[in-house]
Amino acid sequence: xxxxxxxxxxxxxxxxxxxxxxxxxxxxxxxxxxxxxxxxxxxxxxxxxxxxxxxxxxxxxxxxxxxxxxxxxxxxxxxxxxxxxxxxxxxxxxxxxxxxxxxxxxxxxxxxxxxxxxxxxxxxxxxxxxxxxxxxxxxxxxxxxxxxxxxxxxxxxxxxxxxxxxxxxxxxxxxxxxxxxxxxxxxxxxxxxxxxxxxxxxxxxxxxxxxxxxxxxxxxxxxxxxxxxxxxxxxxxxxxxxxxxxxxxxxxxxxx
Numbered sequence: 001x002x003x004x005x006x007x008x009x010x011x012x013x014x015x016x017x018x019x020x021x022x023x024x025x026x027x028x029x030x031x032x033x034x035x036x037x038x039x040x041x042x043x044x045x046x047x048x049x050x051x052x053x054x055x056x057x058x059x060x061x062x063x064x065x066x067x068x069x070x071x072x073x074x075x076x077x078x079x080x081x082x083x084x085x086x087x088x089x090x091x092x093x094x095x096x097x098x099x100x101x102x103x104x105x106x107x108x109x110x111x112x113x114x115x116x117x118x119x120x121x122x123x124x125x126x127x128x129x130x131x132x133x134x135x136x137x138x139x140x141x142x143x144x145x146x147x148x149x150x151x152x153x154x155x156x157x158x159x160x161x162x163x164x165x166x167x168x169x170x171x172x173x174x175x176x177x178x179x180x181x182x183x184x185x186x187x188x189x190x191x192x193x194x195x196x197x198x199x200x201x202x203x204x205x206x207x208x209x210x211x212x213x214x215x216x217x218x219x220x221x222x223x224x225x226x227x228x229x230x231x232x233x234x235x236x237x238x239x240x241x242x243x244x245x246x247x248x249x250x251x252x253x254x255x256x
Contacts, residue, residue, distance in 0.1 A: 024051075024057070025061045027051040027052070028047060031047045031050045077117065081113060081114065081126070084116065085098045085113060085146055086098055086221070088224060091113050095218065096214070096217035096220075098146045100139060100141075100143040101144045102142070102143055102144075103123075110123060114126050127144065149216075167242050171188070174187070174188050195250075208245050212245070216241070223239075
C-alpha cells in the first residue's frame with residue numbers, strides 16, 4: 001500500500017529517519033485527538049501504551065507540534081476561478097462548456113471573471129501565470145481559452161502537492177471507515193480487469209477519462225448551485241468525490 005509513497009519520498013530526498021520522526025509524532029497526535037476522545041483519559045501512560053512511544057519522548061513531541069498549514073492562496077483562487085468558468089453564467093455556454101473570454105471590456109471577460117472572485121489580485125497577473133502553466137491559451141481572436149475542464153497545477157508545485165495529500169487522505173479515510181463500520185458509510189468502488197491487450201487497455205483508459213470528466217463537471221455544477229443556496233447558513237461540512245485511473249503491466253510469473 002505504501003510502496004508508491006515511499007518511492008515518491010525517496011525521489012524527493014525524504015529519508016527514513018525523517019519519516020519515522022513524523023510518524024512518531026503522528027501516532028501521538030492520533031492517540032490524543034482521535035482515539036482518546038475523553039480528555040481525562042489522555043495520560044502519558046495511556047498514550048505510551050497505545051503508541052509504543054516512550055513517555056520521555058511525549059513532551060519533546062508536544063513542544064514541536066505545528067499547526068496545519070492552510071491551502072495555498074493560489075490554489076484557492078485558481079480552483080474557484082475554474083469552477084465558476086465551468087458552471088456559472090455569463091462565463092459558460094452550457095454546464096462544463098466554458099466560453100472563450102475576451103480579455104476585458106465585456107460582461108463575460110476574463111477580467112470580469114477574476115473580479116467576480118477577488119479584487120486583491122490583478123487579472124493580468126492571473127492570466128500571465130496561467131499562460132505560463134498552460135492552464136489557458138490565447139486563440140487567433142485574442143480570446144482566453146480554458147485548456148482543461150479542471151484546475152490542474154503544474155507537476156511538483158505546492159498546489160499539486162496539496163491536492164495529492166488531501167485526496168490520498170480522503171480516500172484512505174473513506175476506505176478505513178468502511179472497514180471499521182457496517183454498513184459502509186462511504187462510496188469506495190472500482191472497475192478492474194487484468195489480462196488485457198495494450199489496445200484494449202488504451203480504449204478503456206480513453207473512455208474512462210471522458211466519463212470521469214463528464215461526471216465531475218456535472219457534480220461541480222450542482223455543487224456550485226448548492227453552495228450558493230447554503231452560503232449564509234454557516235454550514236461547515238465538506239464533500240470530496242475523487243476519480244482515479246491506473247494501469248500497468250502485470251509482473252510475469254517466473255518460469256517453473
